[in-house]
Amino acid sequence: MEKTIDIGQYVAVAVKWLTDNLRPFFDFIKVTGNTGIESLEWVFVQTPFYIMIALFTFIAWKQAGKSIALFTVLGFALIYLMGFWEETMQTLALILASTFIALVFAVPLGIWAAKSPTANRVIRPLLDLMQTMPAFVYLIPAVLFFSIGKLPGAFATIIFAMPPAVRLTTLGIEQVPKDVLEAAHSLGATSKQILFKVELPLAMKTILTGINQTILLSLSMVVIAGMIAAGGLGEKVLEGINNLDIGLGFESGLSVVILAIILDRITQAFGNKGLSK
Template identity: 75%
Template structure:
């Protein structure tokens, strides 16, 4: 069927205009972004594997319980024995960096949505677009802006993973009981005091659920990011697919699953404990 409306042409023109006129800005972002990711990788790579396993197991023990601590030790030792420790640390660095940047943007946006009806009307459709657009599409502008490598993978991951944190931050603040808010105002609390001393603490469980979902969605982008040389386990999964190497694909995919379970259970536990 002949195309009647060519929206893609205008989007392509806009992206080309941005790359031509803001090349210096994107180079600056690439320098900062690569520095953050490589810094996180350096810390994880420099730390001996047994120290990291011990620290994560200790965190799992205190936050989740003995069973999760045992699973963390067995799972991470298994990944090390498979020979995917370096790739796992690259993936973890990408997830940590992307999640941090996503939350720095998402939480203020969620607060703004909870406070302004106009902001909610503007931001909500954008979030719908970000969540429903196929994740592969984000790689196109990411590569055009930042070339291939780790940063475009992080860029696509941030866009894909940010919406749950925005929505749940807004929801958590809106669910704060109105009588508590009115009582705080009656005692003379300013807007800032109300937000930081009443609303955010009471909404923390819901916000932490958003953090958990952001981490899980970032993990789901691992394989896709591997398509643009972001490294990590995603690149190994793609290597297995491209070479029809079932063993490599299964082992690297299993490593992603183990890492996802560990991160999911620990971050969920933070939200449950805040609720208690």
């Protein structure tokens, strides 16, 4: 069937215009982003594995209990013995950097959407687009803007993983009891004081749930990011697929699962337990 409306050509023109006219800006972002991710990766990789395992085990024990701490020890030990420790630390660095950047944008957007019905009407369709668009599509502008490497992988991950944090921040703010807000207003609190001392603390559990979902969605992008040389476990999974190496694919995929479970349980525990102390 012949096209009658060619939306894609307008998107392509817009992306080309951005690439041609904002090249210095994208180069600056690329250098800055790669430096940050690679620095974090260097710290994780150069730190002895037993120190990293002990650190994560301690956090898991303090926040999630003995069973998760035991799983953390055994899971990370298995990853190390399978020979995927360095790739796991590379993936962890990419996930944490992507999650941090996503939250820098997501939390303010979520607050804005909760405070402004007009902003909410604009932001919600954009979040729907970001969540439902096939993740592979994000790789095209990411590579055009930043070439291949870690930063375009982080760029695609941020776009895909940010919506839950925005939505749950908005939900958390909207669920703050009205009588609490009225009491704060009656005591003469300013809008800024109400936001930082009333709304955000009461909404924090919901916001932490959004952070948890952002981390898990970031991990789901690991293999896709591996397609553009982002490194880590994603490249190993992709290598297993390309070579039909069942053993390599299973072991690297299992490493992703172990890392996902550890991060999921720890971040869940921060929301369920950490705030109640």
